Amino acid sequence: MISGIDGIRAAYQDAGVARRYVEERFTTPLGALLHDRQSQVLRRVISAHASPDVLEIAPGPARLTTSVIDIAGQLTLLDASAEMLAEARSRLSGVTVDTNYTLVRGDAFCLPFPSRFDFVYSFRLIRHFGPDERLRLYREIARVLKPGGRLVFDAVNERVYEPMRAIADGKQHFDASLDREALCAELAAAGFEVESLEGVQHRYATLYQLQVLVAPRSAKLARLAMNVVDRVGGGEPLEWVVTCRRA
Numbered sequence: 001m002i003s004g005i006d007g008i009r010a011a012y013q014d015a016g017v018a019r020r021y022v023e024e025r026f027t028t029p030l031g032a033l034l035h036d037r038q039s040q041v042l043r044r045v046i047s048a049h050a051s052p053d054v055l056e057i058a059p060g061p062a063r064l065t066t067s068v069i070d071i072a073g074q075l076t077l078l079d080a081s082a083e084m085l086a087e088a089r090s091r092l093s094g095v096t097v098d099t100n101y102t103l104v105r106g107d108a109f110c111l112p113f114p115s116r117f118d119f120v121y122s123f124r125l126i127r128h129f130g131p132d133e134r135l136r137l138y139r140e141i142a143r144v145l146k147p148g149g150r151l152v153f154d155a156v157n158e159r160v161y162e163p164m165r166a167i168a169d170g171k172q173h174f175d176a177s178l179d180r181e182a183l184c185a186e187l188a189a190a191g192f193e194v195e196s197l198e199g200v201q202h203r204y205a206t207l208y209q210l211q212v213l214v215a216p217r218s219a220k221l222a223r224l225a226m227n228v229v230d231r232v233g234g235g236e237p238l239e240w241v242v243t244c245r246r247a
Contacts, residue, residue, distance in 0.1 A: 026063060029223040030201075030211045033230060034239070037200040038154065039067035041241040042121060045152055046071055051119035055144065057108050058125040061087035066095055072119075075101040078111065109136055113144045120145055121152040127175050131186065134176065138190030145246040151192060152243050155183055160204055160238045183242070192244040199237025202230050 026035045042064060046054065052073030059065050059077040061084055069075060069092070079085050085103050092101065106112050108125065120141050126134055141151055158177040178186070184194045201207060207226050215222035 028211060029215050029219050029226055030207055032223060033207070033226045034200060035063065037198075037230070038123060038241055039064060041198055041243070042068050042152060043071060045150060045243055046119055049119065049150055051150070053116060053118045055111075055113070055117045055120045057111075057120065057122035057141070058084075059088050060084045060124070062091040064121070064123060065101075066091060069095060069099050069101065070097045072099050072101075075099055076104060076113075076117075077101060078104045078106045078108065080105065080107055109133075109140060111140050111144050115144055115146055117145050117149060119150050119152075123154045126153050127156055130176065135186060135190055138187060138192065142191045142246050147246060149246045150195075150243060151246065152241065155197075155240050155242050157199075157236055157238055157240060158182075159236045164204075183240075187242075187244050191247050193247060194242065194244045196243045197240040198243070199233065199240055200230065201238035202233045203235055204238040 025031050046068055053076075054068075054072040054074065055076045055078065056065060057078050059079055060081075062077070065075070065077060065088065077085070077088060079088070082105055085105055089103055104112065108122070122141075126137055129137065138151075145151065156175050156177040158179045161175070161177040180197060183197070187194055206229050210222045210225050210229070214225065
């Protein structure tokens with residue numbers, strides 16, 4: 001299992017990994033559900049706060065970028081992987097929008113920007129690090145955000161994830177999990193106030209059974225059923241989309 005800054009960086013310095021990233025993780029009904037929910041939250045928050053200068057950290061192959069590029073005034077994409085940026089450039093070349101966007105190769109722990117952004121978002125990055133590294137990331141993001149700017153990212157719910165840890169440990173990357181109080185506390189330590197925790201993947205055991213039992217026969221039916229289960233909700237979600245405000 002890969003963890004730590006160097007391990008995460010090395011994992012994505014591969015053209016094959018970059019090329020297959022979306023297909024392997026977000027085209028199954030369960031992966032597509034997660035992508036849709038994340039996209040919906042991002043669009044809503046960016047639109048609500050009229051965020052003209054937006055930074056995406058670790059966009060990978062522009063999975064979420066294509067969902068919000070039409071509503072961001074000026075979009076900057078920063079990734080440590082040249083291979084991921086190449087995939088992002090290829091995907092965005094087929095998107096016709098008026099938004100100006102810039103691709104930058106750089107380090108999320110040492111962002112090459114002054115305090116200029118209204119909005120920062122990052123998915124499938126912060127969760128891969130331990131508490132000290134997460135605090136470094138939060139503080140670096142706070143540094144480049146204007147006062148009152150928003151950060152949106154994904155976090156794993158400890159109450160649901162920890163019982164699955166034995167299975168999850170076989171995954172390629174380490175995923176940190178937190179309860180609500182711990183998550184809010186570590187963000188406060190970095191100068192952020194949590195505005196919302198929006199749950200995704202409610203009733204994960206049921207969603208997983210739909211993926212295993214129904215999706216092989218009908219991906220469309222599995223996806224429809226998953227949407228109903230997740231929107232009805234109930235219980236703790238597997239993940240949150242976190243929206244917080246820089247003090």
